[in-house]
Amino acid sequence: MADLEPTRSFRSTTSSSKWSHFIKDKKVGEGTYATVYLGWAVPIRKEKVAERLAHDHTGERERLAKDKKLIDVFSHKTNLNLVLEYLDADLEMVIKNKTVVFSAADVKSWMLMTLRGLYHCHRNFILHRDLKPNNLLLASDGQLKLADFGMARDYGDPHKKMTSVVVTRWYRAPELLLGATRYGYAIDMWAVGCIFAELMLRTPFMAGDSDIGQLQIIFKALGTPTEQDWPGMKELDGYFEFQQYPKPPLRSILTAASPDALNLLEQFLLFDPLKRITAEDALKHFYFRNLPRPTPPHKLPRDVGGVGAKRKEGKGEQQPQENGAQQRGVKRKGEFEGDEDERGAKIARRLFD
Amino acid sequence: MDLTPPPDAPPPQLFEESSQYRHWKYTPEELRELREKVNAEGAARVRKAFAEEWSVTKGAEVGPPEVDCITSEEQLALCRFYEGKLVHYCNYLKFDRSVQATALAFYKRFYLLNTVMDYCPKLYLMTCIFLSSKVENSHMSLDLFLGKIPNPPTSDKMVELEFTLSRGIRFEYMIHHPYWPLHGFFLDIQSYLASAHPRPAHEHLFQKLQKTYDRAQHFTQLATLSDLIFTHMPSQIALGCLLAAARETDFEKELDKYLAARFHADPERLVKLRMALEEVADDVTTQGDKAVNKEVAAQIANKLRKCQNPAFDPESALHKHKAQEETREREERHAKKAKLDHERRTSLEGLFTA
Numbered sequence: 073m074a075d076l077e078p079t080r081s082f083r084s085t086t087s088s089s090k091w092s093h094f095i096k097d098k099k100v101g102e103g104t105y106a107t108v109y110l111g112w113a114v115p116i117r118k119e120k121v122a123e124r125l126a127h128d129h130t131g132e133r134e135r136l137a138k139d140k141k142l143i144d145v146f147s148h149k150t151n152l153n154l155v156l157e158y159l160d161a162d163l164e165m166v167i168k169n170k171t172v173v174f175s176a177a178d179v180k181s182w183m184l185m186t187l188r189g190l191y192h193c194h195r196n197f198i199l200h201r202d203l204k205p206n207n208l209l210l211a212s213d214g215q216l217k218l219a220d221f222g223m224a225r226d227y228g229d230p231h232k233k234m235t236s237v238v239v240t241r242w243y244r245a246p247e248l249l250l251g252a253t254r255y256g257y258a259i260d261m262w263a264v265g266c267i268f269a270e271l272m273l274r275t276p277f278m279a280g281d282s283d284i285g286q287l288q289i290i291f292k293a294l295g296t297p298t299e300q301d302w303p304g305m306k307e308l309d310g311y312f313e314f315q316q317y318p319k320p321p322l323r324s325i326l327t328a329a330s331p332d333a334l335n336l337l338e339q340f341l342l343f344d345p346l347k348r349i350t351a352e353d354a355l356k357h358f359y360f361r362n363l364p365r366p367t368p369p370h371k372l373p374r375d376v377g378g379v380g381a382k383r384k385e386g387k388g389e390q391q392p393q394e395n396g397a398q399q400r401g402v403k404r405k406g407e408f409e410g411d412e413d414e415r416g417a418k419i420a421r422r423l424f425d
Numbered sequence: 426m427d428l429t430p431p432p433d434a435p436p437p438q439l440f441e442e443s444s445q446y447r448h449w450k451y452t453p454e455e456l457r458e459l460r461e462k463v464n465a466e467g468a469a470r471v472r473k474a475f476a477e478e479w480s481v482t483k484g485a486e487v488g489p490p491e492v493d494c495i496t497s498e499e500q501l502a503l504c505r506f507y508e509g510k511l512v513h514y515c516n517y518l519k520f521d522r523s524v525q526a527t528a529l530a531f532y533k534r535f536y537l538l539n540t541v542m543d544y545c546p547k548l549y550l551m552t553c554i555f556l557s558s559k560v561e562n563s564h565m566s567l568d569l570f571l572g573k574i575p576n577p578p579t580s581d582k583m584v585e586l587e588f589t590l591s592r593g594i595r596f597e598y599m600i601h602h603p604y605w606p607l608h609g610f611f612l613d614i615q616s617y618l619a620s621a622h623p624r625p626a627h628e629h630l631f632q633k634l635q636k637t638y639d640r641a642q643h644f645t646q647l648a649t650l651s652d653l654i655f656t657h658m659p660s661q662i663a664l665g666c667l668l669a670a671a672r673e674t675d676f677e678k679e680l681d682k683y684l685a686a687r688f689h690a691d692p693e694r695l696v697k698l699r700m701a702l703e704e705v706a707d708d709v710t711t712q713g714d715k716a717v718n719k720e721v722a723a724q725i726a727n728k729l730r731k732c733q734n735p736a737f738d739p740e741s742a743l744h745k746h747k748a749q750e751e752t753r754e755r756e757e758r759h760a761k762k763a764k765l766d767h768e769r770r771t772s773l774e775g776l777f778t779a
Contacts, residue, residue: 196439225562226599
């Protein structure tokens, strides 16, 4: 499933590989620190698999190996090349493609795979910090994999300060919007809640156009938190007197959702990070035990047909692109400029400038 | 496809999935053999390079002199000496213990697979600290860093060194230290004590535990200087350090009871664990005797000066010669190509003018 089995040993291939083991094909995208190429494995191992050759500049291999399968790392001249499994679809494409119909069982299956992946990360003391449908990639057999660990970092010491400028705004937890520098796994769970709602609504649940606007939208959707809902919120740096909104029942927004789904969603979207459900508890929630049973991955709807065609239906901030893969590659450029003290970024900058 | 949630299944051993376990765990015998092998190959490289340099500078008439290479024991001693220095530098630069422990692990890993004859142990000492500060989220800017260390290399050189180091440790930056599990055991033993003893006894036992923990932290630091990081898991090292400390603070009986309580379902594993813990305790309590003094290190460093691999030294005659050769070949290729181009062009021109 979202890779809970141990990844295979890299001992034989790691760093001994060369360019000659792989053929570089066309460029599929460009990120803040890396350029992504599609590549092919030369049939040394008697196999021809589409693999992702990334000229990646981050030394995040330990994390990458966990979720999206890292196949190889090698250096050539002053480039560091990470070879990753190539997955050409993501959950955002499926959500946006209105010709794809999906059921409650499908949503349950995707949620299950997302939470398993995340449970694995959290168990390994890793905060993902950039969960969104766009970063949940889909393999051809329907498997969902967490991707884009560019914002991820290790977590363990709750006293250590971290930057609050993480997670794409629509999926950013309220404590981050209020400038919390000490936070935990709960920020990932908030994002999962937003994704859950988005899967049911087929449109981003809380799409703000600025940080303050995002808070307003959250309060409108979930009601302004009281001191009782969220003790300690007034101690956060960014706290201000919120505009008061009543708490509407979630049922009024998500009319078609089942009661167990709503119950789980409410626990993802609790204001108090300490009360918010953990990945492990979410997996044990009765939503996953009740019928309908989650759809087996290979039977999940796929974003079939030309990617470009239905991209045009996309709405919101992101501009439709010719090619889905390209979209994924370029979208992040310059998005998190404020994240200076983070480790991956630093390694990258120093190593390869 | 099995869709039952994983928390119900026995979780896979987390540490066994880490690169530290998969790529950097050895038995003491394997470690020794690997060091011998790396040293032998390194020495052969050095002899070959010296012979080449000799033929470049002196011609082939006289045979090259015999090179006295560093042995693997000497390299180990020299590295140990520099590891002591590394700790001093980390303290001086006010880095915390995780930076120090990671830098030590990088240094050990790098010189496990490479020799000091190829790569200068002094330069890589600094590089390890610098890279470690980034990996452990305590980054200091390169210029500031270079400003604080004696005889710093240029920043370009540093970036180059950092890359070589990264390749040497196979881009595996994540190091699991014994400090974290040690703290975990500290907390768990507290809850064990609270549940196993009547309330009036708690105060006294907690005080004893605190004393043991403080002492164990000292041992854990010693453990990061040893080979234990290659041979034992971080949690075993932590428990072993607690054991060594408990022997000094008269807490061993409680620790035994704690282990028995936690492993009561699996006494066989406890026996194995006890063996591992004894090895760790033995190692950390004898660490002090293994320190290498300055005179010995200076002797080895002197010897090293005469057997540095010239192929790795940009100032050496061999290196310069090779660089010259390369430029010459490149120029020849270019000249050849230019000549061909010229011929082609003139023949084409000939076609049109004819």
